[in-house]
Amino acid sequence: MNYVSTRGGAAPTTFRDALLRGMAPDGGLYMPARWPTLSAGDLRAAAARPYVDLAADILGLFAGESLPPAAVRAAADRLTGTFHHAAITPLVQLEPNLWVLELFHGPTAAFKDLAMQMMAVMTDAALEGTGQRLLLLTATSGDTGAAAVRAFAGAESVDLAVLHPLDRVSPVQRRQMTTVDAPNVLNLAVRGDFDDCQRLVKAILADETLREGRRVSSVNSINWGRLAGQVPYYVAAASALGAPHVTPRFVVPTGNFGDAFAGWVARAMGVPLTLIAAVNRNDALARALNHGRYERTAANPTASVSMDVQAPSNFERLLFEATGRDADATRGFFETFARDGAVDLAPDLLAALRADAAAVSIDEDRTRAEIAHAWKAYGRVICPHTAVALAAARDMAREGGPVVALSTAHPAKFPESVAPVLGFEPPVPPALAAITGGKERLTVIDADLDQALDAVKALAGASP
Numbered sequence: 001m002n003y004v005s006t007r008g009g010a011a012p013t014t015f016r017d018a019l020l021r022g023m024a025p026d027g028g029l030y031m032p033a034r035w036p037t038l039s040a041g042d043l044r045a046a047a048a049r050p051y052v053d054l055a056a057d058i059l060g061l062f063a064g065e066s067l068p069p070a071a072v073r074a075a076a077d078r079l080t081g082t083f084h085h086a087a088i089t090p091l092v093q094l095e096p097n098l099w100v101l102e103l104f105h106g107p108t109a110a111f112k113d114l115a116m117q118m119m120a121v122m123t124d125a126a127l128e129g130t131g132q133r134l135l136l137l138t139a140t141s142g143d144t145g146a147a148a149v150r151a152f153a154g155a156e157s158v159d160l161a162v163l164h165p166l167d168r169v170s171p172v173q174r175r176q177m178t179t180v181d182a183p184n185v186l187n188l189a190v191r192g193d194f195d196d197c198q199r200l201v202k203a204i205l206a207d208e209t210l211r212e213g214r215r216v217s218s219v220n221s222i223n224w225g226r227l228a229g230q231v232p233y234y235v236a237a238a239s240a241l242g243a244p245h246v247t248p249r250f251v252v253p254t255g256n257f258g259d260a261f262a263g264w265v266a267r268a269m270g271v272p273l274t275l276i277a278a279v280n281r282n283d284a285l286a287r288a289l290n291h292g293r294y295e296r297t298a299a300n301p302t303a304s305v306s307m308d309v310q311a312p313s314n315f316e317r318l319l320f321e322a323t324g325r326d327a328d329a330t331r332g333f334f335e336t337f338a339r340d341g342a343v344d345l346a347p348d349l350l351a352a353l354r355a356d357a358a359a360v361s362i363d364e365d366r367t368r369a370e371i372a373h374a375w376k377a378y379g380r381v382i383c384p385h386t387a388v389a390l391a392a393a394r395d396m397a398r399e400g401g402p403v404v405a406l407s408t409a410h411p412a413k414f415p416e417s418v419a420p421v422l423g424f425e426p427p428v429p430p431a432l433a434a435i436t437g438g439k440e441r442l443t444v445i446d447a448d449l450d451q452a453l454d455a456v457k458a459l460a461g462a463s464p
């Protein structure tokens with residue numbers, strides 16, 4: 001299985017190399033050269049299989065021969081030891097046509113653990129025997145950073161730099177990242193928003209001087225390894241609902257569009273499903289799909305902090321596909337976007353994008369109302385991100401056919417948003433029980449490439 005860049009200027013490469021690069025050297029994102037397929041029989045069987053078996057098979061399809069099969073199997077098996085639910089991703093029915101897919105039973109109580117735990121094992125395998133050190137970078141609006149710190153803190157051959165927007169992640173998310181005392185982890189709190197952090201990560205990845213003597217990659221969903229690890233739960237859930245004979249709608253709370261794009265991938269592999277991205281009032285994606293103009297604005301703080309994203313990285317993958325894999329058009333689009341901050345979508349391109357995904361924006365009042373409704377109607381305490389998805393999903397369930405809202409994080413990560421609505425604090429799950437005290441370690445920087453590079457070079461022991 002080969003991987004190609006969305007911008008067409010990088011040589012095709014392997015899964016292993018894509019994993020260890022994070023982004024293609026031409027600034028594009030890696031995509032499989034062709035989509036592996038699941039047969040109708042695979043889909044019928046998936047629901048009855050243990051999640052880790054399904055995950056191992058799907059990861060194996062993407063890894064090809066570039067990683068030993070035993071490493072891929074060990075990556076999937078890691079979920080058994082680290083998740084607090086036997087089903088790993090339980091699907092829970094709320095109403096006749098409405099389900100939530102619980103993705104928060106991992107060690108940091110967010111869906112990011114599903115792929116991140118597997119990436120840690122695959123990364124070890126990819127580095128084995130190379131004698132190389134790997135510098136990993138991640139931009140986070142809260143959940144990815146926590147999952148990355150948990151997965152890579154103390155890793156022998158890895159350094160990890162996590163950039164989060166200062167004061168714009170929840171206190172629990174921040175402490176999950178900053179109270180871990182590991183010499184290979186650096187937390188940078190950036191005066192800016194998530195998009196500034198992601199821009200800095202992409203710029204650091206492009207810095208050739210850092211690459212002397214080490215590999216440099218990212219554990220954001222720009223890395224294909226992250227997306228591959230998020231495909232299995234779509235397959236498992238669709239199969240449980242009757243695929244291939246049923247076409248469920250998945251409503252995905254969306255920030256960087258990685259989770260939603262993993263759903264797109266499942267469909268490309270043969271899973272019948274419809275994709276709806278639910279965003280908060282940071283609605284660049286919804287404006288693009290609904291009004292035809294992709295425009296970056298500063299991110300607004302919301303209760304669903306992890307979705308405070310206005311330049312979702314994986315829109316590039318969706319656009320690449322919607323252009324019929326036209327790398328020149330994709331490169332041109334994102335160069336214009338980087339320069340002007342806005343691009344109008346041509347009618348045929350917009351139609352192709354709309355055939356792939358829909359998007360709805362849920363405001364803060366509806367988010368709070370949905371948290372209240374979920375408690376009153378179902379006795380469930382949900383996080384603000386889940387509330388954004390569930391608000392949209394409930395509307396759709398009335399139209400008929402199965403609708404699944406992805407429940408991406410545990411509410412105890414966001415007590416400051418949930419408690420004022422419900423009048424009580426969300427119960428704390430085992431994964432979060434230990435995160436109350438502890439000294440915090442973080443360095444505050446401006447949204448400035450030189451400051452970020454200096455800090456990252458100090459972590460990696462590179463010459464300034």
Ligand SMILES: N[C@@H](CCOP(=O)(O)O)C(=O)O
Nearest residue numbers: 140141142143144220221256
């Ligand atoms: N929602 C994210 C933002 C980064 O997303 P990713 O899936 O690209 O890592 C977060 O919580 O950090």
